[in-house]
Amino acid sequence: KLNYISSNGLRGFLYxxxxxxxxxxxxxxxxxxxxxxxxxxxxxxINIQAKICKILGxxxxxxxxxxxxxxxxxxxxxxxxxxxxxxxxxxxKYIKNSNFDNLNSAGYSTKSKGHGFGLSIVRQxxxxxxxxxNTTRINSQTFCQELTIKL
Numbered sequence: 001k002l003n004y005i006s007s008n009g010l011r012g013f014l015y016x017x018x019x020x021x022x023x024x025x026x027x028x029x030x031x032x033x034x035x036x037x038x039x040x041x042x043x044x045x046i047n048i049q050a051k052i053c054k055i056l057g058x059x060x061x062x063x064x065x066x067x068x069x070x071x072x073x074x075x076x077x078x079x080x081x082x083x084x085x086x087x088x089x090x091x092x093k094y095i096k097n098s099n100f101d102n103l104n105s106a107g108y109s110t111k112s113k114g115h116g117f118g119l120s121i122v123r124q125x126x127x128x129x130x131x132x133x134n135t136t137r138i139n140s141q142t143f144c145q146e147l148t149i150k151l
Contacts, residue, residue, distance in 0.1 A: 001032040005079070009046075013053045014077070017060045024064055026073040033080040051125050051132060052149065056088060058118035059145040063092040066143065086149045094143040 002018075005011040021028040060075070067073045076091040126132050130150075137144040 001030050004032045007049065009049045010052060013056070017057065018077075021060070021064060021075055024068065024073070026064060026067045026075055029074060029076040031076070031078045031080075048129070048131060048149075051129060052088075052147065055122050055125055055132070055134075055147055056090070058122050059090040059147070062118060062145075063090050063143075066094055067092045069095060081151075084151050086151060088147045088149070089144055090146075091142050091144040093141060094138070 002011045002015055005014070018028050018030065060077075063075045067075050070093050074092070076089070078087075078089040078091070080087055122134065126134055133148040133150075135146040135148065137146065
């Protein structure tokens with residue numbers, strides 16, 4: 001499914017992260033809209049490619065940490081194009097009593113001391129590039145980080 005992505009950097013990065021997910025004993029579920037994702041080609045702009053990989057790395061690492069807490073470990077990654085935007089969703093189950101009020105604040109973490117800087121880094125990247133947008137969706141069972149890339 002990753003072959004549908006024409007950007008070698010993003011494709012390689014996602015392949016490595018999928019390997020890490022599997023090594024952690026987590027089942028990855030990947031959906032790629034093959035009819036449209038050929039437009040994900042950032043080979044001319046290495047800067048945007050690096051930003052996207054940094055953001056997705058933080059999202060996926062957070063999802064791995066949370067997925068490890070469940071007996072049925074699973075992370076879903078969905079890549080779709082809609083309205084000339086690419087949206088990449090990282091979805092996982094979460095502990096029900098989690099407090100998301102300070103989610104993007106530097107130093108805030110539901111993990112041990114020394115964590116809590118990933119999402120504040122994401123926020124800084126998003127503020128520096130208007131081609132990138134984040135949406136966080138939380139329902140009764142799923143935590144979802146969506147990165148939308150304007151083409």
